[in-house]
Amino acid sequence: MATDTYTRILDCAQSLIVTRGYNAFSYADIAAEVGVGKATIHHHFPGKADLAVAVIARYRQATADGMGAMAAQVTQADMRLRAYVGFWEQCIRDNNAPFCIAALLAAELPSLPPEVAEQVKAHFDELIGRLTMFIEEGLRSGALKSPDSAETSARVLVASVHGAMLAARVAGGDAELFSSITQAALQRLNG
Amino acid sequence: MATDTYTRILDCAQSLIVTRGYNAFSYADIAAEVGVGKATIHHHFPGKADLAVAVIARYRQATADGMGAMAAQVTQADMRLRAYVGFWEQCIRDNNAPFCIAALLAAELPSLPPEVAEQVKAHFDELIGRLTMFIEEGLRSGALKSPDSAETSARVLVASVHGAMLAARVAGGDAELFSSITQAALQRLNG
DNA sequence: AGTTATCTACCGACTAGTTGGTCGGGAGTC
DNA sequence: GACTCCCGACCAACTAGTCGGTAGATAACT
Numbered sequence: 001m002a003t004d005t006y007t008r009i010l011d012c013a014q015s016l017i018v019t020r021g022y023n024a025f026s027y028a029d030i031a032a033e034v035g036v037g038k039a040t041i042h043h044h045f046p047g048k049a050d051l052a053v054a055v056i057a058r059y060r061q062a063t064a065d066g067m068g069a070m071a072a073q074v075t076q077a078d079m080r081l082r083a084y085v086g087f088w089e090q091c092i093r094d095n096n097a098p099f100c101i102a103a104l105l106a107a108e109l110p111s112l113p114p115e116v117a118e119q120v121k122a123h124f125d126e127l128i129g130r131l132t133m134f135i136e137e138g139l140r141s142g143a144l145k146s147p148d149s150a151e152t153s154a155r156v157l158v159a160s161v162h163g164a165m166l167a168a169r170v171a172g173g174d175a176e177l178f179s180s181i182t183q184a185a186l187q188r189l190n191g
Numbered sequence: 192m193a194t195d196t197y198t199r200i201l202d203c204a205q206s207l208i209v210t211r212g213y214n215a216f217s218y219a220d221i222a223a224e225v226g227v228g229k230a231t232i233h234h235h236f237p238g239k240a241d242l243a244v245a246v247i248a249r250y251r252q253a254t255a256d257g258m259g260a261m262a263a264q265v266t267q268a269d270m271r272l273r274a275y276v277g278f279w280e281q282c283i284r285d286n287n288a289p290f291c292i293a294a295l296l297a298a299e300l301p302s303l304p305p306e307v308a309e310q311v312k313a314h315f316d317e318l319i320g321r322l323t324m325f326i327e328e329g330l331r332s333g334a335l336k337s338p339d340s341a342e343t344s345a346r347v348l349v350a351s352v353h354g355a356m357l358a359a360r361v362a363g364g365d366a367e368l369f370s371s372i373t374q375a376a377l378q379r380l381n382g
Numbered sequence: 383a384g385t386t387a388t389c390t391a392c393c394g395a396c397t398a399g400t401t402g403g404t405c406g407g408g409a410g411t412c
Numbered sequence: 413g414a415c416t417c418c419c420g421a422c423c424a425a426c427t428a429g430t431c432g433g434t435a436g437a438t439a440a441c442t
Contacts, residue, residue: 003417005418020214020302021298021302023214023215024299026401026402027402036418038419039404039405039418039420040419042402042403042404043417044417046403047403048401103357104298106361107295107298107360108211108215109360109361110210110211111212111215120361121361124358124361147378152371155355156372156375156376159350159353159357159358162354162357163350163351163353163354163355164350166297166298167346169297169298169301170297177346180343181346184343184379185350188375194390196391197391217426217428219427219428227392228393228394229428230392230394231391231392233429234391234392235391239427
């Protein structure tokens with residue numbers, strides 16, 4: 001189903017979105033980097049919106065898988081949150097994919113094709129949903145404390161992570177800065 | 192010095208950047224909305240980067256003026272932070288300019304012309320600097336509490352505000368959501 | 383006062399290059 | 413023969429930016 005070329009186009013598109021967002025990458029960029037004709041990209045993804053949707057859909061799946069695997073390994077709620085934040089800290093440190101594509105696309109939201117915007121919203125909902133579950137469990141077991149609801153706490157954490165990503169990007173990819181901001185957000189839940 | 196047309200071009204460019212970012216607006220868009228020829232825009236701002244730099248430079252000045260006036264009126268540190276956050280809450284509620292252009296451009300940073308990127312960084316530095324001063328004063332007077340340094344506290348607050356902007360945008364301009372996230376960030380400093 | 387020179391604001395028409403997207407066809411595989 | 417994968421060549425629309433030129437105001441010189 002997923003050809004090598006298909007996957008490489010997807011990979012390339014994702015890394016271009018991470019650095020430039022939706023509006024500033026082109027089929028020509030991908031064609032040049034992957035080493036295929038522009039028409040090939042259109043063969044796999046009829047339109048630019050289709051390509052972006054495929055990227056985010058795969059990203060959502062990867063997030064679901066990754067979070068599931070992590071939750072299976074890590075059972076304590078506070079450690080789960082720490083793992084989520086730590087994942088991004090590592091991404092920034094490795095300069096690998098130092099930005100959540102959903103957060104980037106969220107900023108561009110009003111200029112996005114509707115199908116793409118839907119995917120972005122869906123990712124946000126899923127992410128908040130998952131973290132809310134972790135926090136709820138942590139509040140029940142007493143591992144976490146919060147004056148706010150679990151959902152609000154999840155939203156505050158995600159906002160801190162996304163804001164910290166912006167700060168780190170402005171600071172030239174400063175992983176320490178990201179860490180110092182998000183640590184403070186985590187401590188809020190650790191009593 | 193500042194002609195009417197000049198200012199209107201600047202206004203239009205700013206509102207386009209707020210909704211679409213740097214890469215997704217064009218001289219044609221501005222020309223159509225302002226009702227001038229494209230060449231007129233080039234007359235006032237030779238290149239697109241010049242236009243963007245002018246927008247952010249004016250934005251930085253407006254921020255400096257606004258924060259200065261606010262600090263003159265509001266003397267308590269916690270109320271100053273509340274005023275900063277409240278300003279953005281109002282912007283989102285009025286659907287006026289519901290996003291900080293510096294935060295938006297920060298996301299696009301790697302694809303920005305160097306001069307524009309410089310302006311974005313400068314705004315971040317200034318903003319963090321101002322809020323750090325407010326918080327330092329609050330910590331000295333005992334109006335605020337924080338286990339972290341004043342600068343880190345400022346960065347956490349800004350990150351929360353920017354992250355909350357993203358969340359509100361994804362939620363279709365939900366000012367209540369922005370408020371609930373940022374309130375939690377403020378309470379962290381109110382002991 | 384009248385003419386001339388200079389400057390700013392502006393515009394229509396143009397350019398070279400890029401954008402996303404189409405089309406017909408070739409190569410290989412089942 | 414049908415299907416997938418891929419490509420070169422092409423397209424209309426759009427991109428930022430340039431060009432020569434016009435209208436009007438201001439100033440300068442006679």
